[in-house]
Amino acid sequence: MTAKAQPIPLGTVVRDLATDRVGVLADVLDYSDPYQVGAVQPPVRLAFLRPLGGGCEWTTCPDQVVSAPGG
Secondary structure, three states: OOOOOOOOOOOOEEEEOOOOEEEEEEEEEEEOOOOOOOOOOOOEEEEEEEEOOOOOOEEEOHHHEEEOOOO
């Protein structure tokens, strides 16, 4: 049996492996674009990250989020 990884708590400093950026984990949720036009797409699981020094949040696949060393 494989042990399931524990979720990273919100507010943790993390690294986005997809972009190599460091930020704070703001949320992980199933996201549906409210402005989607046309065929309805199923929700997508996304991690929302906030830059440490402020700025625009970005999203990434939750599988690409790891705790940042020293964070």
